[in-house]
Amino acid sequence: xxxxxxxxxxxxxxxxxxxxxxxxxxxxxxxxxxxxxxxxxxxxxxxxxxxxxxxxxxxxxxxxxxxxxxxxxxxxxxxxxxxxxxxxxxxxxxxxxxxxxxxxxxxxxxxxxxxxxxxxxxxxxxxxxxxxxxxxxxxxxxxxxxxxxxxxxxxxxxxxxxxxxxxxxxxxxxxxxxxxxxxxxxxxxxxxxxxxxxxxxxxxxxxxxxxxxxxxxxxxxxxxxxxxxxxxxxxxxxxxxxxxxxxxxxxxxxxxxxxxxxxxxxxxxxxxxxxxxxxxxxxxxxxxxxxxxxxxxxxxxxxxxxxxxxxxxxxxxxxxxxxxxxxxxxxxxxxxxxxxxxxxxxxxxxxxxxxxxxxxxxxxxxxxxxxxxxxxxxxxxxxxxxxxxxxxxxxxxxxxxxxxxxxxxxxxxxxxxxxxxxxxxxxxxxxxxxxxxxxxxxxxxxxxxxxxxxxxxxxxxxxxxxxxxxxxxxxxxxxxxxxxxxxxxxxxxxxxxxxxxxxxxxxxxxxxxxxxxxxxxxxxxxxxxxxxxxxxxxxxxxxxxxxxxxxxxxxxxxxxxxxxxxxxxxxxxxxxxxxxxxxxxxxxxxxxxxxxxxxxxxxxxxxxxxx
Amino acid sequence: xxxxxxxxxxxxxxxxxxxxxxxxxxxxxxxxxxxxxxxxxxxxxxxxxxxxxxxxxxxxxxxxxxxxxxxxxxxxxxxxxxxxxxxxxxxxxxxxxxxxxxxxxxxxxxxxxxxxxxxxxxxxxxxxxxxxxxxxxxxxxxxxxxxxxxxxxxxxxxxxxxxxxxxxxxxxxxxxxxxxxxxxxxxxxxxxxxxxxxxxxxxxxxxxxxxxxxxxxxxxxxxxxxxxxxxxxxxxxxxxxxxxxxxxxxxxxxxxxxxxxxxxxxxxxxxxxxxxxxxxxxxxxxxxxxxxxxxxxxxxxxxxxxxxxxxxxxxxxxxxxxxxxxxxxxxxxxxxxxxxxxx
Numbered sequence: 001x002x003x004x005x006x007x008x009x010x011x012x013x014x015x016x017x018x019x020x021x022x023x024x025x026x027x028x029x030x031x032x033x034x035x036x037x038x039x040x041x042x043x044x045x046x047x048x049x050x051x052x053x054x055x056x057x058x059x060x061x062x063x064x065x066x067x068x069x070x071x072x073x074x075x076x077x078x079x080x081x082x083x084x085x086x087x088x089x090x091x092x093x094x095x096x097x098x099x100x101x102x103x104x105x106x107x108x109x110x111x112x113x114x115x116x117x118x119x120x121x122x123x124x125x126x127x128x129x130x131x132x133x134x135x136x137x138x139x140x141x142x143x144x145x146x147x148x149x150x151x152x153x154x155x156x157x158x159x160x161x162x163x164x165x166x167x168x169x170x171x172x173x174x175x176x177x178x179x180x181x182x183x184x185x186x187x188x189x190x191x192x193x194x195x196x197x198x199x200x201x202x203x204x205x206x207x208x209x210x211x212x213x214x215x216x217x218x219x220x221x222x223x224x225x226x227x228x229x230x231x232x233x234x235x236x237x238x239x240x241x242x243x244x245x246x247x248x249x250x251x252x253x254x255x256x257x258x259x260x261x262x263x264x265x266x267x268x269x270x271x272x273x274x275x276x277x278x279x280x281x282x283x284x285x286x287x288x289x290x291x292x293x294x295x296x297x298x299x300x301x302x303x304x305x306x307x308x309x310x311x312x313x314x315x316x317x318x319x320x321x322x323x324x325x326x327x328x329x330x331x332x333x334x335x336x337x338x339x340x341x342x343x344x345x346x347x348x349x350x351x352x353x354x355x356x357x358x359x360x361x362x363x364x365x366x367x368x369x370x371x372x373x374x375x376x377x378x379x380x381x382x383x384x385x386x387x388x389x390x391x392x393x394x395x396x397x398x399x400x401x402x403x404x405x406x407x408x409x410x411x412x413x414x415x416x417x418x419x420x421x422x423x424x425x426x427x428x429x430x431x432x433x434x435x436x437x438x439x440x441x442x443x444x445x446x447x448x449x450x451x452x453x454x455x456x457x458x459x460x461x462x463x464x465x466x467x468x469x470x471x472x473x474x475x476x477x478x479x480x481x482x483x484x485x486x487x488x489x490x491x492x493x494x495x496x497x498x499x500x501x502x503x504x505x506x507x508x509x510x511x512x513x514x515x516x517x518x519x520x521x522x523x524x525x526x527x528x529x530x531x532x533x534x535x536x537x538x539x540x541x542x543x544x545x546x547x548x549x550x551x552x553x554x555x556x557x558x559x560x561x562x563x564x565x566x567x568x569x570x571x572x573x574x575x576x577x578x579x580x581x582x583x584x585x586x587x588x589x590x591x592x593x594x595x596x597x598x599x600x601x602x603x604x605x606x607x608x609x610x611x
Numbered sequence: 612x613x614x615x616x617x618x619x620x621x622x623x624x625x626x627x628x629x630x631x632x633x634x635x636x637x638x639x640x641x642x643x644x645x646x647x648x649x650x651x652x653x654x655x656x657x658x659x660x661x662x663x664x665x666x667x668x669x670x671x672x673x674x675x676x677x678x679x680x681x682x683x684x685x686x687x688x689x690x691x692x693x694x695x696x697x698x699x700x701x702x703x704x705x706x707x708x709x710x711x712x713x714x715x716x717x718x719x720x721x722x723x724x725x726x727x728x729x730x731x732x733x734x735x736x737x738x739x740x741x742x743x744x745x746x747x748x749x750x751x752x753x754x755x756x757x758x759x760x761x762x763x764x765x766x767x768x769x770x771x772x773x774x775x776x777x778x779x780x781x782x783x784x785x786x787x788x789x790x791x792x793x794x795x796x797x798x799x800x801x802x803x804x805x806x807x808x809x810x811x812x813x814x815x816x817x818x819x820x821x822x823x824x825x826x827x828x829x830x831x832x833x834x835x836x837x838x839x840x841x842x843x844x845x846x847x848x849x850x851x852x853x854x855x856x857x858x859x860x861x862x863x864x865x866x867x868x869x870x871x872x873x874x875x876x877x878x879x880x881x882x883x884x885x886x887x888x889x890x891x892x893x894x895x896x897x898x899x900x901x902x903x904x905x906x907x908x909x910x911x912x913x914x915x916x917x918x919x920x921x922x923x924x925x926x927x928x929x930x931x932x933x934x935x936x937x938x939x940x941x942x943x944x945x946x947x948x949x950x951x952x953x954x
Contacts, residue, residue, distance in 0.1 A: 077659075248659050249691050249710035251728045253750060293732070293750050458921055459902035464792070514923065547945075548923035554662070594660045 032151045032185075032223060034235065034267075035101035036278065037135045037312070038126060041324070041352050044364055044384025044398045046432050046445050048127045048481060048498075055119050056162060056608065057526075057535055057565065059583075060172045060193050062097075062117040062125075066145070068522055068537050068563070070127050071479050071500035073544075074114065075515050076592040078246045079599060080197055080213045082257075083115040087142030088129065088447065089475040089504030089516045091454070093404055094141035094424070096132070100149055100221075100235045100265055102282050103137045107304040107332050108339070110139065110407035116241055116259050120162065120174040121189045121219035123150045129479065130447065131400035131428050133380045134350050134368040135326070138405040141426045141451065149221040149235055151185040152178065159611050160189075166583075166604030170195035185223040192216050197246070199599040202589035208246050208597070210254045210294075215241030230270045237263040244294065248595040258289040278312040302336020304408060320357075326350040326368075334408045342412040346372040346405075360388040375405055378425050396432035396445075401425065410455055410467040418467050426451040441483040448476040473513065477502040492528040497521070511550045515593075517542040517558075531569040538562045546594055559590030561598075567606070575610035642683045643667065643676055647719045650910055651703070651951040654944025655692050657922060658709060663693035664944035665705070665721070670911065670954075672930060672939040680705075680716065684723040689714060696951050699739035699759055703953075706734045706746060713737065713746060715762060718953055729764040730755045735790075740779040740802055747774035747786060754786060754800065768805045770798055780822035781844035783808070787829070789817035797829060799847050809847050814838040819863035819872075823883070830863035830872060837888060839863070839870070854888035862907035871909045878914055878931070894935025908950030913938065917947030 033039055038047070050069055058065040063083040066072045075092065076083040084092030093110035096103050097117065105112045119125060125147055132140035160176040176189030197211035216239070223233040239261040244254060265282045287303030310328040317323060330346040350368040357363070363385035370377040384398035406421040428449030435442040453469035482497045499521045504513040512518070519542035526535040539561050546554045567579025580603065587601045649669040656663035665680045676682070680689045690710030697704050703718040704727075713727040713734060732750035739745070743765065744757040754768040754777065773794050776787045788796040788810075795815040801808045816833035827842040829849070837860035838853040854860075862873045869880045877892030896903050896916065905926070906917025914931040926947040930939040 249661060249688070249707075249712070251711040251731070252691065252709060253711060253732060296750070456921075459905070459919060547925070548921065549925070551925060594657075594662070 032153065034148050034150060035098065035146060037101065038128070038146055041135060041354060041364055041366065042128060043362065044386050044396045045430070046129045046443055050125045050127065052123055055122065055125065060118050060120050060191065061115050062119050063114040065119050065125065066114070066127065068539050069524065070522065071498045071520055073517055073520050073541060074592065076596070078208065078211060078596040080115055080195060080211065081243060081245060082113050084111050085114060086516050089477060089502040089513065090142035094139055096136050096139040096144045098136050098144050098146045099237065099263055100147065101280065102265060102284070102308060103139070104263060104284060105139050106286055107306060107334060108286070108302060108408045110404065116215065116239060116261070118191045118193060118215065118217040120191050121217055122147045124148045129445065130398060130430050131382060131402040131426065133402035134366045134382045138403060141402045141404060149187060149219060151187060151221055151223040151233060152180050153182055153185050153223065153225060154180055155182070156180045161609045162606065164604050164606040167602040168196050168199050170604070183225050188220040190218050199602065201597040202587055202600045209250065210244045211246035213241065213243040215239065229272060233267045235265040253292065254294045256291045256294050260287045261285065274316045276314040280310040282308040284308065300337035302339060304332050304334040306330060306332045320355060322354045324352040334412065338414055339408050339412040340414060342408060344372065344374045346370055362386055374411055375421060375423055377423060378403060392435060392437060394434040396434070399429045401427050406455060406467070416464060416466050421455060421467060422453050422469050424451060424453050424455055439485050443481040444478065446478045450474055472507040473504060474507055475504040490530050494526040497523040506548070509548065511548060512545055514545045514548055517544045534566040536562065536564050556591060556594060559588055561588050561590065562586055575608055577608040579606045580604070643674065645719050646679060646721050647953050649674070649953055650915065651696065651953050652917065652928060652943050652947050653693050653696055653949045653951070654926060655694060655946040655948045657945055658692055661688050661691050662945055663689045663691060663707060665689070665693070666943045668941065675941050677944055679721050683721040687723045695736045695949060697737045697739060698951065704737050704744055706737050708734060725762050727757055727762045730767060735774070736776045738777045738779050738784070740784065743802070745777055745784055747777050749774070756805070766805060768800060770807070776820045778820050778822040778827060780827050781825055783844060785820060785827050785842070787817050787820050792816055792818065795831065811842065811847065811849055813840050813849060818861050821863060821865050823865045828863065828865060828870065830860060832858065832860040834858060852886055852888060854890060856890045857888050862904055864907065864909045866909035866912065871914070873904050873907060876903065893933060894931065906947040906949050910950060910952045915950040917943065919946045922946050
């Protein structure tokens with residue numbers, strides 16, 4: 001372990017690996033992004049873009065993609081099972097998944113399950129660190145993960161087919177079609193993932209039992225430019241999956257869980273004189289069935305249907321000043337075991353201001369207030385500034401207040417729900433330093449935050465579990481993102497790395513929050529020669545405490561996992577790529593959570609076609 | 612009981628060892644050899660983790676050891692949620708709820724003797740009668756029956772309703788049909804026919820049952836009252852006393868001629884023959900940790916509380932005198948839920 005770790009550090013620091021994945025946000029003018037606020041009002045924070053070539057090199061789950069390429073730490077209950085992140089030392093409910101500009105965290109749980117999101121249907125995935133509640137609402141404290149279906153208005157017609165097949169009968173297949181003219185754009189894909197997931201634990205005669213899963217995802221995006229000033233876009237996603245939950249003891253009762261989620265978004269973008277407007281109507285549904293014994297019929301179920309209306313009006317005062325307002329309305333309609341029938345309504349208004357003072361200096365300010373029938377909401381704000389000292393060095397600063405509202409379960413669970421809960425709220429600040437020298441990019445961000453009224457379910461003296469606003473937490477840390485790319489002759493080298501140091505303390509006990517590692521590091525190196533490409537990935541996660549008193553008896557050991565892959569493109573003009581990759585190359589024995597062993601070295605072969 | 616003598620020497624040396632080392636948190640990992648003349652503490656562990664454990668505290672409170680199952684049986688995993696324990700002769704049957712297992716150990720040495728798995732579906736509590744082990748199961752809503760000597764599965768008694776705590780009196784089995792604060796029935800089973808003979812409807816919120824001198828005592832507590840039932844096991848009819856001032860009483864445990872129970876943070880006691888509830892607490896505990904009485908028991912006049920510490924850290928076991936003086940505080944395992952006198 002220690003030797004491998006040293007190798008990892010050497011690999012990252014001496015070899016000057018790097019980050020700042022592709023900085024090509026909207027390199028092409030004809031590409032229309034689904035979330036204009038991410039582009040317009042996030043200049044003072046750190047955004048890491050994972051483009052489609054990075055997406056295709058990783059496993060199809062959002063957990064795997066982010067685990068190997070970003071500073072996020074994942075609490076994964078075994079491969080493919082429920083998975084939740086910790087971003088900047090925060091809780092699972094303090095990271096938001098944003099689908100084409102819409103917050104799609106579960107209304108029941110307040111968090112997203114990163115193993116129910118398939119990455120290959122998206123053109124790009126952005127990871128924005130830090131607060132974002134003014135624009136993205138509840139939960140945007142640790143950061144936001146943006147899933148983007150960007151539409152391209154240009155004459156094009158492409159078919160894309162990717163198939164990956166690996167050990168444990170693991171299949172991932174995606175078929176996508178992209179078609180467009182100057183007026184129309186269409187992008188759709190269908191993804192299927194499945195696995196028997198019956199791997200043997202490293203060094204033990206024990207197999208992962210009852211871990212099989214499958215999921216299907218249909219993604220579609222259509223855009224139509226009515227004229228120069230008006231366009232309409234429609235995005236849709238359907239996810240249907242079933243997972244058996246793997247056993248932690250051999251005779252445990254077998255359980256399974258089904259998810260059915262739909263997301264639909266209609267947007268009308270319009271510009272007139274100095275105004276740009278964006279009307280968004282979204283209808284989102286989540287539904288689950290849980291079978292506590294797969295041999296019996298009985299199951300519990302629940303779901304929430306949400307309607308979201310959002311109107312975004314930008315006024316460009318001058319080339320240097322821009323003001324924007326967002327008005328929105330959300331209605332959540334929940335129904336299910338434990339919560340009965342419950343409805344929650346939220347109205348919100350945001351004001352955003354962006355001012356470029358000089359060529360080198362700009363600042364942004366924004367504020368938001370929500371009104372709801374279910375909870376009292378603080379005024380949220382964000383202020384930030386950016387100064388470009390030179391091409392070599394840029395300095396960013398951001399200060400914000402963010403929140404996380406109580407979930408449906410927190411508020412309405414029969415016999416336990418607590419209608420008096422306040423939202424969790426945070427004050428947070430960060431300073432970002434961006435260095436760029438030739439092909440090298442380095443971003444170092446230091447941050448600190450205070451979170452209060454953390455909601456936690458606690459057993460009371462009569463043995464009943466009730467959610468309460470209890471803890472206060474102080475978090476500080478630093479992140480480094482490094483990127484380096486170099487080409488000569490027909491060789492190209494590309495290095496990316498991330499490192500996070502995180503201290504997340506409970507104010508009452510001064511102990512590190514459990515399931516927050518002090519250290520996490522990722523690195524990837526790619527090499528391209530003509531039509532050959534090879535890549536190596538590494539992920540190091542430091543030890544984590546699993547108890548609130550940081551008892552060393554229950555520490556989960558650090559782990560260091562590497563993957564390697566190689567592929568060759570046989571086509572002259574298009575893509576006909578055959579490849580092979582090995583996950584967990586060094587056969588690391590590791591658990592992401594207690595009793596949740598992960599697979600040993602395993603192979604996947606793949607074929608990518610694009611015509 | 613003869614086994615005890617075999618280990619006397621080892622006990623003596625263990626006591627010596629314990630007395631010259633720290634006597635609480637710093638456990639040695641050497642088996643004490645004998646785990647009688649003390650209290651077995653069951654630590655259920657976290658749901659979906661295999662960190663259930665067993666601790667031992669001697670009657671004189673001088674010797675304490677955590678993880679005794681693991682220390683004695685390093686290659687056997689106790690499992691996921693150790694729910695309850697029952698004794699029979701020289702054996703202890705540990706019901707491991709989410710593992711669907713009953714671990715059988717020698718109650719004095721804690722050596723593993725075997726594991727019962729057949730037909731267990733979320734097992735909860737157990738009792739032995741006439742060399743048969745009866746186990747309640749939450750998912751199958753049935754009582755499953757095993758040979759207490761060979762551990763062979765014999766048959767199942769289907770109840771079709773919640774099957775939780777089980778006791779035996781007057782040659783019969785009494786099963787509470789109540790869990791997590793709701794349920795009002797007790798089912799009576801005749802073990803010679805494995806048939807339900809009668810079902811008693813008592814009061815909603817049954818949480819405790821205990822057999823004492825041929826009488827079965829049942830405590831129910833809810834948001835309006837607490838009610839104590841005494842079931843005459845010859846006729847299977849119940850008489851009761853109730854209180855509307857002491858609401859939601861929990862954790863009934865009979866010790867000597869007293870019935871102990873808790874309400875909120877208070878510990879109460881009344882005589883077996885009491886005609887009214889006692890509404891004056893013997894003492895109250897500080898609310899410095901959630902679920903202070905996650906585990907509760909009274910043994911030889913001493914009151915044992917197991918605080919679960921939110922299940923995010925090892926639990927705290929505190930031993931009180933009958934007036935509330937703290938006699939001993941130790942850090943046990945995760946979620947201490949029960950105390951079993953092992954003499």
